[in-house]
Amino acid sequence: MSPGSNGGEERLFDQTQAGISEVEGEEEGYTICDGCNEVPSCGIKFYRRGNIVTRIEPWPGFPASPLCSKAYATLQRLYHPERLRYPLKRTNPKGSPDPGYVRISWDEAYQIIVDHLNRIKEEYGPHAVFFYVGDPKEPRAAVQRLAATYGSVNYGCESSTACRRAAQLAELLTYGFPTTGGLPGDETRVMLIWGTNPAYSGQPFLCHGQLVDARERGVKFIVVDPRISPTAGTLADIHLRPRPATTAALAAGMMHVIFKEGLEDREFCDKWIHGIDELRDYVKAFTPERVEKITWVPGEKIVDAARLYATHRPGGLMTGAQATTHDLNATNNHRAILMVPAICGYIDIPGGVVKPTDPLVEMGAPNWADGPPKFCMRDKMLEMTKYRLDLEDFPVWAEKLFEVQTNHLVEWIKQGRVKAFLGWGLNTMIWPQTHEYQRAIESLEFAMAVDYFYRPWTHDYVDLVLPAAMNYERLAPFAYFGRRIFGRTPIRPLGECREDWQIALEIGVRLGHADVFYNGDVEAACDDILRIWGLSYDDLRRHQVEGVSVPGLGRELYRKYETGDMRPDKKRGFMTPSGKVEAVSLVLEKHGYPGLPVYKEPMETTLEFPLILISGSRVPYITHSKWRGDSPWLLELQTEALLTINPRDAAKRDIQRGDEIILKTAHGQIRVKAKPTIMVPQGVVGIMHGWAKANVNELIPRQFDAISGFPPYKEVVCEVVKA
Ligand SMILES: Nc1nc2c(c(=O)[nH]1)N[C@H]1C(S)=C(S)[C@@H](COP(=O)(O)OP(=O)(O)OC[C@H]3O[C@@H](n4cnc5c(=O)[nH]c(N)nc54)[C@H](O)[C@@H]3O)O[C@H]1N2
Ligand SMILES: Nc1nc2c(c(=O)[nH]1)N[C@H]1C(S)=C(S)[C@@H](COP(=O)(O)OP(=O)(O)OC[C@H]3O[C@@H](n4cnc5c(=O)[nH]c(N)nc54)[C@H](O)[C@@H]3O)O[C@H]1N2
Ligand code: SF4
Ligand SMILES: [Mo]
Numbered sequence: 001m002s003p004g005s006n007g008g009e010e011r012l013f014d015q016t017q018a019g020i021s022e023v024e025g026e027e028e029g030y031t032i033c034d035g036c037n038e039v040p041s042c043g044i045k046f047y048r049r050g051n052i053v054t055r056i057e058p059w060p061g062f063p064a065s066p067l068c069s070k071a072y073a074t075l076q077r078l079y080h081p082e083r084l085r086y087p088l089k090r091t092n093p094k095g096s097p098d099p100g101y102v103r104i105s106w107d108e109a110y111q112i113i114v115d116h117l118n119r120i121k122e123e124y125g126p127h128a129v130f131f132y133v134g135d136p137k138e139p140r141a142a143v144q145r146l147a148a149t150y151g152s153v154n155y156g157c158e159s160s161t162a163c164r165r166a167a168q169l170a171e172l173l174t175y176g177f178p179t180t181g182g183l184p185g186d187e188t189r190v191m192l193i194w195g196t197n198p199a200y201s202g203q204p205f206l207c208h209g210q211l212v213d214a215r216e217r218g219v220k221f222i223v224v225d226p227r228i229s230p231t232a233g234t235l236a237d238i239h240l241r242p243r244p245a246t247t248a249a250l251a252a253g254m255m256h257v258i259f260k261e262g263l264e265d266r267e268f269c270d271k272w273i274h275g276i277d278e279l280r281d282y283v284k285a286f287t288p289e290r291v292e293k294i295t296w297v298p299g300e301k302i303v304d305a306a307r308l309y310a311t312h313r314p315g316g317l318m319t320g321a322q323a324t325t326h327d328l329n330a331t332n333n334h335r336a337i338l339m340v341p342a343i344c345g346y347i348d349i350p351g352g353v354v355k356p357t358d359p360l361v362e363m364g365a366p367n368w369a370d371g372p373p374k375f376c377m378r379d380k381m382l383e384m385t386k387y388r389l390d391l392e393d394f395p396v397w398a399e400k401l402f403e404v405q406t407n408h409l410v411e412w413i414k415q416g417r418v419k420a421f422l423g424w425g426l427n428t429m430i431w432p433q434t435h436e437y438q439r440a441i442e443s444l445e446f447a448m449a450v451d452y453f454y455r456p457w458t459h460d461y462v463d464l465v466l467p468a469a470m471n472y473e474r475l476a477p478f479a480y481f482g483r484r485i486f487g488r489t490p491i492r493p494l495g496e497c498r499e500d501w502q503i504a505l506e507i508g509v510r511l512g513h514a515d516v517f518y519n520g521d522v523e524a525a526c527d528d529i530l531r532i533w534g535l536s537y538d539d540l541r542r543h544q545v546e547g548v549s550v551p552g553l554g555r556e557l558y559r560k561y562e563t564g565d566m567r568p569d570k571k572r573g574f575m576t577p578s579g580k581v582e583a584v585s586l587v588l589e590k591h592g593y594p595g596l597p598v599y600k601e602p603m604e605t606t607l608e609f610p611l612i613l614i615s616g617s618r619v620p621y622i623t624h625s626k627w628r629g630d631s632p633w634l635l636e637l638q639t640e641a642l643l644t645i646n647p648r649d650a651a652k653r654d655i656q657r658g659d660e661i662i663l664k665t666a667h668g669q670i671r672v673k674a675k676p677t678i679m680v681p682q683g684v685v686g687i688m689h690g691w692a693k694a695n696v697n698e699l700i701p702r703q704f705d706a707i708s709g710f711p712p713y714k715e716v717v718c719e720v721v722k723a
Helices: 069-078 106-124 140-150 165-174 204-216 230-235 247-260 266-272 276-284 288-295 299-311 330-343 378-383 395-400 409-414 434-442 500-510 522-533 537-542 586-590 647-652
Strands: 027-032 043-049 052-058 129-133 155-157 190-194 220-224 238-240 315-319 420-424 446-451 464-467 479-481 484-486 611-615 642-645 660-665 668-676 684-687 717-722
Touching: 043 069, 052 069, 106 129, 106 420, 106 446, 106 464, 106 500, 129 140, 140 155, 140 378, 140 420, 140 500, 165 330, 165 395, 190 204, 190 230, 190 299, 190 330, 204 230, 220 230, 220 299, 238 299, 247 276, 247 288, 247 299, 247 330, 266 330, 276 330, 288 299, 315 330, 395 586, 409 434, 420 500, 500 522, 522 537, 642 647, 647 668
Parallel strands: 129 155, 129 420, 190 220, 190 315, 220 238, 420 446, 446 464, 611 684, 642 668
Antiparallel strands: 027 043, 043 052, 479 484, 611 717, 642 684, 660 668, 660 717
16 A cells, blocks of 8 residues: 555545535536646546546547547546545655655645755755656646745756757757747648657647648658657658667758758758858768668668658648657757758748747746746746756756756765755656666755655655645646636545645745745636736636637737847847857857757667667557556556567567567666567667666666757667566
């Protein structure tokens, strides 16, 4: 039995336990799904009897809909007998085999936190406290407000550890605005999808469904992915299957062809790309023959893809949040991709790579992964920049991104620069060489985690574990999608669970800032944000199903670099130091790095480690470390860690489907089961992260891309043997 749960003694749907004795009929409720941590996410309509949710269905008319398997499983997760219900305090010393967690009251929990925070501020200064939110995006705005008010600039999150931010860094350096590209527009004639598999990782109908529709109306697709992903399988006219982590070479190969055949947009290149001549020179050496040797992609396919992309004007782009940055050349690999549409002149034109003019610009944030800057007190954080932990280790990052890059946490703790850690949705398995982070967090003077479940791989190393209310049980944050805003109608949380926002606000109140934290009232906090549009949560309630539409600022504008609408200062050009798209990045040069998106050889395979490991390719029914025990329905779909391996590589090792195997790198080994499949090319194996008993991140070295600080989750060399 997990600490803090009821161990299954209470009945799942026992209404007495949930505080309801008699129930008459069903009532409707509305919330959003947090199953894959996407923001904005899909809308859920639920039915409840009293305080018990009995069934769910898609929220009619909600922009992202219908629901996938994970959403339905959130109901099973909600009433899981192992769910955390009470605050827990460790009673045994750190390092004991049993932390000895006992139930405490919220009052005691808050007192412990506030005592530590006050003491640490006094002894070491506020920046020695690290505030963190894992992949769950919804808590982020409230936690940032807490960090800023307490006075620590050191706030980081999953995005600034291993996910979106390295790609975003590349985008900001290159285009001056963040973009992963996007879905094809009406004008798009060809799409370049690079290192992402939305068929599994995106909202199913919203994302992949629209791509399929686009294909049916004649849009051509180039998909770049080493695996025959469902996205490649269903869409690709040309599927390029590169050796992992060779992105910059493949992009250079495509640009070589485009320049050589004069297919670039000359005018755009000359007028709007800084360093175009250097880029032209650099890619001269990347002939199709040479690039074939580097990337494994047949030279003629590179030529075909380059021609298709440059001649079917305009071309769109869709990149992933992470796959092309999970290697030691992360920033430049991603920058190289971005230069392909740029030389074709596809930037900010209809059907190309557009910087959206509109979506809720008043809020200042595209989604809850960032949070509204005013509410998050970003100005205050900026004033404290010189105390950022990452300033020396990752200076380009620290200049461009507001969240601290977390991967040197181990060093900072060892150096005594971090003394306490407050984590919402904290999962130590996110980090390479996980055990080093576990030990580092364990050695802190104080660490706290807020979660749905007791996760031994994380919570064994902290002092306090607090139970979070789930998506059906929270009011904050409200949902927004495009220019539509929706409220939620939560049920009462189970046991003593509290909303993430409420916990952050209540800590703030107890630190002595009742006014800044709305006296702990989450609705008042939401109202404060909604005020931007003259709205309150009550207005959202009045328009519960259809939401409130906030009028746009006007029609979508294009080629904003020509009019001054691209930059806040209204000067013409892009938000880069040169005012142009930067093939040669002036920021990178300023910090002593090459300005061009240079190619760097990935780790070499050896006789001992002849295979390349790409970890973390998503499957539809798992999100990271979640969904294993949380929702037995989903666990039924895959009960244990599976290693995908090409049937030829398997045969060479006498490995059959379901065999127990050892996957090893120079840095560690795990025992898993084999799943031979032609989905992965020869020479490459794949496995999902987040399996506690077979944590692939123990096999990844703590080496990082110098610019972004990202780890090589999709580059490391390995071997597989029968167990
Ligand atoms: N090898 C390898 N490693 C990877 C990746 C990879 O591709 N390969 N991908 C990386 C990427 S892109 C990401 S995003 C990260 C995953 O990021 P992680 O932060 O590791 O994500 P999760 O495991 O989903 O969630 C962390 C914890 O949050 C808890 N939780 C969920 N929702 C909430 C909530 O609303 N409130 C609170 N308080 N807690 C909640 C969950 O129970 C879980 O314990 O992994 C990264 N690690
Ligand atoms: N079901 C589900 N959905 C999720 C998540 C989840 O865990 N489960 N996680 C969410 C999160 S946090 C994120 S970040 C997104 C991620 O969403 P995606 O970025 O779409 O993630 P993946 O499914 O890993 O797709 C990445 C693809 O890149 C390929 N790839 C690997 N290495 C390389 C390379 O060197 N070059 C190229 N060109 N391709 C490469 C892989 O084979 C894989 O097919 O998904 C989100 N949605
Ligand atoms: S794609 Fe699935 S898990 Fe993700 S928000 Fe939508 S319904 Fe939830
Ligand atoms: Mo992610």
